Amino acid sequence: MSKQLSSSQQSELLKLIKGRFEKNMHRHPSLSWADIQSKLESNPEKLWSLNEMEETGGEPDVTGYENGYYIFCDCSAESPKGRRSVCYDPEALASRKEHKPRHSAIGMAHEMGIELLDEANYRMLQQSGKFDTKTSSWIKTPKDIREAGGAIFGDWRYGHTFIYHNGAESYYAARGFRGMLKV
Secondary structure, rough: OOOOHHHHHHHHHHHHHHHHOOOOHHHHOOOHHHHHHHHHHHHHHHHHHHHHHHHHHOOEEEEEEEEEEEEEOOOOOOOOOHHHOOOOOHHHHHHHOOOOOOOOOHHHHHHHHOOOOOOOEEEEEEEOOOOOOOOEEOOOHHHHHHOOOOEEEEEEEOOOEEEEEOOOOOOOEEEEEEEEOOO
């Protein structure tokens, strides 16, 4: 599979992302779209990943700038529709003997060229809006929790961000994952 967009696909994606960027300046008040666009255009593989985020319902937007990288996160109100009903990682997927989900969050993120948000990123995202009010999202799980068979996920309920745990092999129609891309 080619991980390059055609020039017309790139143009359409940049137009869409620019519109979202301009509509949501509260997420990135001191950043310039011209600088971001230049960085994206010089990294076509990142544009492909950004398009994957968009195609699966993530509605990616710039949420920060850190160590020379622009940070894009999924900003869809609920966990991206095209990434729900997945277990946590490939090991959890392999451990299921029946009723396997179609994929895992970690496996899918790897194929898309993005990372899962960790707990700190998830809490930071929640400060710019209220996300996952009806769904939940797998988040990067600390090694000791994963080694014990668990995985963590977050959501927004009762005016607070909650982080919970579940077996890594579990999956639910209302649980997906949010990704992050550094450009």
